[in-house]
Amino acid sequence: MYVDTITDVCVWSGGQWLDARDVHVADGRVTAVVGARELPRGQRVLAAAGGHLIPGLINTHTHLHQACMRGIGEGEPLLSWLRTVGEETVALTPERAYAAAAAAATEALRSGTTTLVDHMWPNPSAEIHDAVLRALHDSGIRAVLCRGVADRADPSRKWGFDPRLMQQLDSALAHTDELVDATAGSRVSAGLAVPNPRSLTPAGMRQVRMYAEERDLPVSIHLLETVTDDLMCREHTGQGAVEYLEAAGFLWERLLAVHCVELDAAGRAALARHGVGVSYNPLSNMRLGSGIAPVIAMREAGLRVGLGVDGAASNDTQDILEAMRIGAYLQRAAHRRADLLGFAEMLAIAAGGANEVLGLDSRADGVVAGARADLVLHRFERDYACLPVRDPGATLLTCASSRTVDTVLVAGEAVVQDGRSARLSEAFLVDVLSR
Template sequence: MSLRLAPRPRPVHTVSDVTVWTGAGWQAHVDVALADGVVDEVRDHTPASGPDGAGVLEDPGVLDGSGAYLIPGFANTHTHVQQSLCRGVGEGRPLLEWLLAVGESMNAVTPERAYVATAAAALEGLLSGATTLVEHMWPNPSAEVHDAVLAALDDVGVRAVLGRGVADRADPSRRWGFDPRLMQSLDSAFADVDRLRGASGERVTLGLAVPNPRSLTIPGMRAAAAFAAERDLTVMIHLSETGTDDAMCREHTGMSAIDYLAEGGLIGERLLAVHGVELDAAARRTLAAAGAAVSWNPVSNMRLGSGVAPVTELLAAGVAVGLGVDGAGSNDRQDMLETLRAGAYVQRAHARRADLFDTAAMLAIACDGAARALGQPDPAAPGGVAPGRLADLTLLRFERDFACLPVSDPGASLLTCGTPRIVDTVLVGGEVVVADGRSTRIDVEALTRALLAAGGPQRVPEKAGTLK
C-alpha cells in the first residue's frame, strides 16, 4: 500500500528574512541560502526587487520567513516506529512485563501494519520538527516487513537511520536472550541489511539494532561488530535502562554489561547506547574513551519508571549524548518538543538546579548530540543553522499557538512552551515536507482511516515476574 501524495514538492533555495538560531543566539533578518540539500550561506536579508525597484514575481523557491524562527531539524536518536500501533499496551507494568506485552504486537506485525505504523510515527515526528529518526527495529525474519518500513520512510520524506534487528540467543522470557519467534540466523539478517542498503534511497541509511546485551553471544557480537565496521554502520543497543543488563550479564558471564560488550568488540565511535540510566562511572569512562554516544530518552524512562539518566555525568565524562523519544509503546507520542522540555525539566529537578540544560544546551543535544555515532560530521555550530549543515530545517511561528504568546525570549518560548502547533514548515534536504503544519507527501485522511482500522484490543501476557 502507499499513502503518498503527488506531485513531489519543489525544493527551496532560500529562506528569506528569518530569525535564525546560530547555536549561541538569535540572528534576525537573515536570508538562508540552500544548495544541493545543504545550507550554503547565512547572510543579511536583501529585499527582492526588480531593476527599477519594483516588486518581482513571487519565486516558488523562496520560503518567506518573516516573523518566523529557523532552527535545525531535531534528530530523534531512538524510536520503534511499529509501536505506533500499540499505544498504551502494558501500561503500568515493569519493563520486562511491558516488553512481553509489546512483543505480542511485534509478532502480529504484517507488511501492511508495518507501513501504516511507520508512516504514522515518522509523520508525527516531522510535525514536531524531527527531521531525522533513528529506528531501532526488533529482529524480524520477514523481508516484506522491512520493505514496508523502508517504503513508508521514503513516502513521508524523513531522513532516517534504519537499524535492522539482530540477535543470536533465544529465550522466550527475554531475560537471557530474545523472543525466538522473531529470530533468524545472523548470516541471514546481515544479508538482508545488504539488500536493504541497495534498496534504500538517499535519505535512509542502514544500521544494526541489537535489542540488548543479553540478546547476542560474544561470537555474535564479534560478527556484528565486524560486519558493521566493514560497512561503516551505526550499531544501536538498549543498554542499562534498568539493572537487568548488569544483573544478567554478571550471573551468566561474570562480567558487567559494559565489559561484556567490550569483550564482544561492540564499543566504538559508531555505537549508540540507548537509555543508559544505570551506567556507572566505570561504564561512562569506557564509552567516552571509545567515542561512543548515548541516546537519552527521558519521557520513556519516566513512563516505565526506569529512572533518570545521568546526563550531567555523561557529558562531564566526555560521552556524546543525543535525545530520543522512544517508541509509542513507552512514550505514547513521537513529540520531540515535549521530550525537549521534559528532558530539561527532569534533569533540573534531579539536580535541584534551575540553571541547567538551557535552550542552547538542549538544542545542541537534540539536533547534533549523537552526530558522530550516526555517521554525520561534528557540526561547526552544534544545534545551530550554519553553512555546511544539511538543509534539514524547521520554521517555527509562535503565533500558531496562543499559549506561546507573548514571546519575550524565543529560546525560552521554544523550550518551555513549544508544541507541534508552532511547527509551520519543515525542510528535509531543502524539500518542503511539512507546509502550514501539514504533510505535503502523505494523505493524512487516508492515514487516519488506516490507523482506525488497525485498532482493537491487544492480548497481554501473564506477568513475567518482577525482575527489572
C-alpha cells in the same frame, strides 16, 4: 515544494539569534545565511517574516512499528511490558507495519524531527522491513533504519531474545546488505540494532562489529535501561553489562547505547574511552518507571549524548519537542538546579549530540552555510500560549509544540507545510490506523 530562499527570518546560527536574515539553499544544503536581500533571492521563496528558524532535530531512538501499539502495557514493568509488545510484534503484518511507520514518521516531522533512528526489533520477515522502508520514503523524513539482529534465543527475554522473531545471524546480515543497496542514494541509510547485551553471544558481537565496521554502519543497542542487564550478565558471565560488552570488543565509536539509566561512573568511563554515543530517552524512562539517566555526569565524562523519543508503546508520542523539554526539566529536578540544560544545550543535544556516531552531519553551530537544509520554521503566533515571546530560545524550550511548527524542510523540500504533511494526508493515516 523545494525552497531556494527562506526570507526575513530570525535564525539560530553560530550560537545566537540573528534577525532579518535570508537563508539560501541549493542542492539540499544551506549555501548562505545573510542579511535580508544581501544576495539575490531564488525563485522558490518561503516567506518567513515573524518566524524562527532552527536546525531540524534528530530523534536518536524510536521503534516505528509501535505507533499501532499506543497505550499498551500501561503500568507494567519493563520485562512484562516487553512481553506485551512482543506479542503485538509477532502478529505484525506488512500492511500494519507500513501504517505504523508512516504515522510515526509523519508525527515526528510535525514536531520538528527531520531525522530519526529506527531501532527495529529482529524480525525474519523481509516484507516487514520493506514496508517500513517504503513508509519512510513516502513521508520524506531522513532516517537511519537499523535492522534488528540477535543470536541467543530465550522466550523470557531475560537471557536472550524472543525466538519467534529471530533468524540466523548470517541470514539477518545478508538481508542487511540488501537494505544497504535499497537505501543507497536516498534519505534513508542502514544500520544494525541489537536488543540488549543479553541478546548476542560474544561470537555474535564479534561478527556484528566486523560486519558493521566493514560497511561503516552504526549499531544501536539498548543498554542498562534497568538493572536487568547487569543482573543477568553477572549471573551468566560473572561480569557487569558494560564489562561483558568490553570483553567481547563490542564498544567502539559507531555504537549508540540507548537509555543508560543505570550507567555508573566506571561504565561511563568505559563508554567514553571507546567513543560510544548515548541516546537519552527521558519520557520512555519515566513512563516505564526505569529511572533518570545520569546525563550531566555522562557529558562531564565526555560522552556524546543525543535525544531519543522512543517508540509509541512507551512514550506514547513521537513529539521531540516534548522530549526536549522534559529531558531538561527531569535533569533539573534530579539535581535541584534550575540552571541546567538551557535552550542552547538542549538544542545541541537534540540537533546533533550523537550525530557523529550515526554518521550524520554535525549541527552544533545551528543553521550555517554548508549544513544540510533540514530546517524547522516555528511561528509562535500559531499558539497564543507561547506569547509573548521574551526570548525565542526560552519559548522554544518551555512552550513550543507541534502547534508552532509551521514548515519543515528536509534536503530543502518542504515536507510539512502549514503544520501538516505535504506527503501523506491525515485522512489516510486515520484510515490505515483505524483498520
